[in-house]
Every structure is written in C-alpha cells, then in structure tokens.
Amino acid sequence: MPRIAALTGNNAASEAMRQINPDVVAAYPITPQTEAVEEFAEFVANGLVKTQYVPVESEHSSMSACIGASAAGSRTMTATSSAGFALMWEMLPIAAGLRTPVIMYVANRAFSAPLNIHCSHDDTMGGRDTGWIQIYSENAQEMYDNLIQAVRIGEDPSIRLPVMVSMDGFITTHSVERVDLLDDETVRKFVGEFKMANSLLDVDNPVTIGACALQDYYTEHKRQHSEALLNSTAKILEVAEEYARISGRKYGLFESYKLEDAEYGLVIINSAAGVAKMVVNELRAKDLKVGLLKPRIYRPFPGTQIKDALKHLKAIAVMDRVDAFGSGSTPTFTEIRSAMYGLPNQPLMINYVYGLGGRDIRLEDISKVFHKLVDVAKTGKVDKVFDYLTVRE
Amino acid sequence: MAKKIMNRREMPLGSVIKDPGCSVQYETGGWRNLKPVHDAEKCTNCLMCWIYCPDSCIRVKDGKVVGIDLKYCKGCGICSEECPVKGKAITMIEDKK
Numbered sequence: 001m002p003r004i005a006a007l008t009g010n011n012a013a014s015e016a017m018r019q020i021n022p023d024v025v026a027a028y029p030i031t032p033q034t035e036a037v038e039e040f041a042e043f044v045a046n047g048l049v050k051t052q053y054v055p056v057e058s059e060h061s062s063m064s065a066c067i068g069a070s071a072a073g074s075r076t077m078t079a080t081s082s083a084g085f086a087l088m089w090e091m092l093p094i095a096a097g098l099r100t101p102v103i104m105y106v107a108n109r110a111f112s113a114p115l116n117i118h119c120s121h122d123d124t125m126g127g128r129d130t131g132w133i134q135i136y137s138e139n140a141q142e143m144y145d146n147l148i149q150a151v152r153i154g155e156d157p158s159i160r161l162p163v164m165v166s167m168d169g170f171i172t173t174h175s176v177e178r179v180d181l182l183d184d185e186t187v188r189k190f191v192g193e194f195k196m197a198n199s200l201l202d203v204d205n206p207v208t209i210g211a212c213a214l215q216d217y218y219t220e221h222k223r224q225h226s227e228a229l230l231n232s233t234a235k236i237l238e239v240a241e242e243y244a245r246i247s248g249r250k251y252g253l254f255e256s257y258k259l260e261d262a263e264y265g266l267v268i269i270n271s272a273a274g275v276a277k278m279v280v281n282e283l284r285a286k287d288l289k290v291g292l293l294k295p296r297i298y299r300p301f302p303g304t305q306i307k308d309a310l311k312h313l314k315a316i317a318v319m320d321r322v323d324a325f326g327s328g329s330t331p332t333f334t335e336i337r338s339a340m341y342g343l344p345n346q347p348l349m350i351n352y353v354y355g356l357g358g359r360d361i362r363l364e365d366i367s368k369v370f371h372k373l374v375d376v377a378k379t380g381k382v383d384k385v386f387d388y389l390t391v392r393e
Numbered sequence: 394m395a396k397k398i399m400n401r402r403e404m405p406l407g408s409v410i411k412d413p414g415c416s417v418q419y420e421t422g423g424w425r426n427l428k429p430v431h432d433a434e435k436c437t438n439c440l441m442c443w444i445y446c447p448d449s450c451i452r453v454k455d456g457k458v459v460g461i462d463l464k465y466c467k468g469c470g471i472c473s474e475e476c477p478v479k480g481k482a483i484t485m486i487e488d489k490k
Contacts, residue, residue: 097407197406198409198411205411206413207409208410208413209410220399220404221408223401224401224402224404224406
C-alpha cells in the first residue's frame with residue numbers, strides 16, 4: 001500500500017534506495033557523508049535489502065568500486081556531498097565515459113575554505129560537465145521521486161549513463177516533510193531488472209573495459225557520449241510519464257510556475273524555489289505578473305525548452321547558490337543567456353548569487369529581486385548584470 | 394593496428410572492446426630505438442629475461458631461449474639489464490630501421 005510518512009530528505013533518499021534494492025552500494029560511511037547511507041547500512045544489516053554494501057575508505061574508492069560493480073552488471077548506488085564529491089572527482093568522468101549507470105544521491109553542500117558544511121551548489125555545479133545526467137530536487141518528495149526515476153533513466157539501453165540526483169544540504173536533507181511513498185512492489189516493478197550489455201561477468205562474451213583510446217579513437221568516444229546525453233531528454237520525459245501513472249506526480253524537464261502570462265520571471269534551483277513560489281503568489285495577489293522556472297534536469301540542459309518557456313518575459317533574474325568564480329556570472333545564467341541568445345526580443349537578464357554556505361533566503365529578498373526586474377524592464381537598462389544578493393558590502 | 398577504423402555509430406558503448414586479445418594487432422615493435430641481441434653461446438638459459446620482459450617477447454622452447462619477438466619488443470632493455478651473465482647474453486644495440 002502507498003504510505004504517507006514524515007521524513008527528512010535523507011530519510012526519503014534512503015527509503016527510495018531501500019525500495020530500489022540495488023545490487024551494490026559502495027559508500028564512504030563518515031562525514032561528509034549523509035545520514036541516508038547510515039540508514040541504508042541499517043537496512044542491509046537488518047536484511048531488508050539484498051544489497052552488497054561496501055564501506056570503503058574514501059569517496060575516490062567508493063566511486064571506483066561503484067564503477068567496477070556497475071561494469072560487472074550490478075545495479076549500483078552511492079551517495080556523497082561537498083568535499084566527498086570533490087574527492088571522487090577523478091572517477092566521475094570515468095563512470096560517465098565507461099557508460100556505467102551508477103545512481104548517486106548528492107546533498108548539495110559548500111566547498112571549503114572557509115570551512116562550511118551548509119548548502120551551496122558548489123559540488124554538483126562544479127561537476128556538471130563530467131558527463132553525468134543531473135537532476136535537482138526541491139524537497140524530500142522530489143528527491144524520492146527523482147531517485148526512483150533516475151534508475152530507469154540511467155540504465156536505459158539508449159542512454160546508459162550515471163545519474164546524480166541532488167537536493168539542498170541541511171535545508172532539505174535535515175528537514176522533516178510529508179512524503180508520499182509508493183509501495184515496495186510498485187517501485188520494484190517500475191525499476192525492473194538491470195540488464196547490462198557487455199557486462200564484465202558475461203564470461204561467454206568476454207570484453208575489455210577501460211582500455212586506452214588515443215588520437216585515433218578518443219574523439220569518437222566523446223562524441224558518442226555527448227550525443228547519448230543530449231538525446232536522453234525524450235527518454236527522461238517518457239520515464240516521467242510512466243512514473244506519473246504509478247504515482248500521480250508528473251515531472252517535466254523543469255517546473256514552470258505561473259509563467260504563461262508572466263512579465264517577470266525568476267529562475268532558481270532546489271529548495272529556494274519553494275520560497276520563491278510563495279513570493280510569486282504574494283506578488284500575484286498585488287497584480288504583479290511574476291512567474292518562476294525551476295530547472296530539474298540540468299544535464300542535459302534543456303536550453304530550447306527553457307527558452308520557449310521564458311521568451312515572452314520582459315525581464316528575467318537567474319539566481320544560483322554558487323558563484324562561477326572569475327566568470328562574472330553563475331552557471332545557470334550562462335546556460336540560460338546562451339539559450340536565449342538570438343531571440344528577436346530578448347528579455348533583459350540579471351544574475352544573482354544567493355544563499356551561499358546555507359545563508360537564508362527570505363521572502364523579502366526574492367521580492368526585492370522581482371521589483372528589481374520591474375525597474376529593469378521599465379528603464380530598459382541593466383546597470384549590473386551580476387551581483388550578490390544579501391551580502392554586507 | 395585494427396584493420397578497419399570504426400566511426401562513432403559502429404563503436405560499442407563505453408569504450409568497450411568486444412574482441413579481447415586484440416592488442417596483438419597493435420605491433421609495438423615500432424616504438425623501439427634499441428634492439429636486444431641474444432647470444433646463445435653466452436646464455437645459461439636461466440630465463441631471468443623471460444621472467445622480467447614486460448611484453449612477453451622472450452621466445453622460449455624446451456626451457457631454452459630461442460629468440461626475441463621483435464614484432465612487439467619495445468626495446469626497453471630490461472632483459473639485458475637483468476641478464477646475470479658476466480658480459481651479458483643479451484646486449485642492446487642501435488636499431489637501424
């Protein structure tokens with residue numbers, strides 16, 4: 001029977017992992033690890049899953065073990081956060097390049113220095129070009145739903161790519177929310193059985209995995225990988241459609257909130273989108289035509305679809321919980337401005353860095369951004385494209 | 394080298410090689426600057442060279458070194474270095490191709 005439970009984001013992730021029941025989970029068990037893996041280790045110890053659990057000595061090892069397990073044909077999952085994500089960096093493009101569909105839960109947390117354990121999107125935004133599929137989640141419910149869908153997306157024979165699903169560290173991972181859970185059987189049926197083509201353990205058809213490819217072949221491998229990632233959009237939507245049939249919750253490439261007739265739009269990822277939707281409602285009540293776009297699938301980046309959803313706006317603010325240091329913009333701004341380029345009546349765009357290291361983003365902060373957009377549209381001028389929001393100057 | 398060069402659509406996913414052992418098609422002898430020369434008179438057939446050769450290029454028959462596979466020998470010189478025979482049963486000379 002489907003259940004309703006009060007869960008933290010971490011609980012929701014471990015519950016999804018329990019229901020997915022992967023063959024192998026290799027994870028570094030202590031900080032900066034999340035509680036999700038600790039809970040999952042309990043599931044293993046209590047015999048609730050058939051998973052081979054490998055508590056490795058570092059995240060570099062955890063991703064390495066995951067790649068090996070996946071190449072051997074196992075459904076493989078792991079989890080990490082911030083510095084742990086950074087430590088597995090070397091292995092991230094290898095998981096993607098070998099097309100091993102490892103599913104990873106990431107709690108978005110800040111990089112040091114200064115030392116900070118709270119939310120920034122430093123980790124996954126830094127890893128956005130490692131060739132993985134990236135899915136962002138606003139709350140515990142979305143994390144649960146996205147993690148289950150990620151298995152089907154990554155393992156699809158036309159895609160065969162690792163998928164990272166993230167949500168905001170502490171803000172979402174440690175807050176208790178209402179989560180609608182599917183029953184175990186439904187999830188198991190939905191994820192099905194993983195059948196890896198060219199698996200290492202298929203002894204009748206031996207293969208070599210991880211050989212070198214030099215000037216004569218490397219480019220073709222990268223092109224093949226790039227195509228697979230770019231072409232995965234249709235399948236991602238197909239999986240979302242199928243998931244909607246079992247859960248009643250439908251996901252797109254991004255969430256569009258009151259954008260259709262809007263004049264001013266905000267683009268914002270993960271938990272802050274929840275706050276921003278509240279502000280949208282408040283300003284709508286005052287007849288200000290505002291709307292919001294919350295990216296969900298970040299890799300592949302659905303630039304064309306986002307452009308279509310935003311092109312009628314007068315002004316857009318893109319807010320990121322990370323600075324792309326030295327670029328004078330943030331990752332999402334660069335993506336979206338690039339997608340919008342060439343439109344005959346290109347909306348004016350501004351860019352904010354907000355909420356670094358877990359700093360609260362308040363209703364009035366978002367409201368200020370919308371009012372700034374009204375000013376920008378009225379004057380037709382952008383005095384400052386890139387700025388920090390809520391900073392002591 | 395492989396006989397036919399594949400395009401990206403013909404290649405299996407994830408840089409997998411489906412015909413194991415295909416490295417025999419890659420003749421690394423072309424890398425060589427120095428060539429090992431085996432002197433059967435001096436050789437005691439201790440097979441140290443056979444143990445140490447990283448490319449399995451020391452050809453042995455009935456417990457005796459019978460030659461060196463120059464198709465794959467990269468000329469690293471380990472065989473000569475490890476040869477315990479005084480005056481060396483394997484010496485490296487310039488490989489004029």
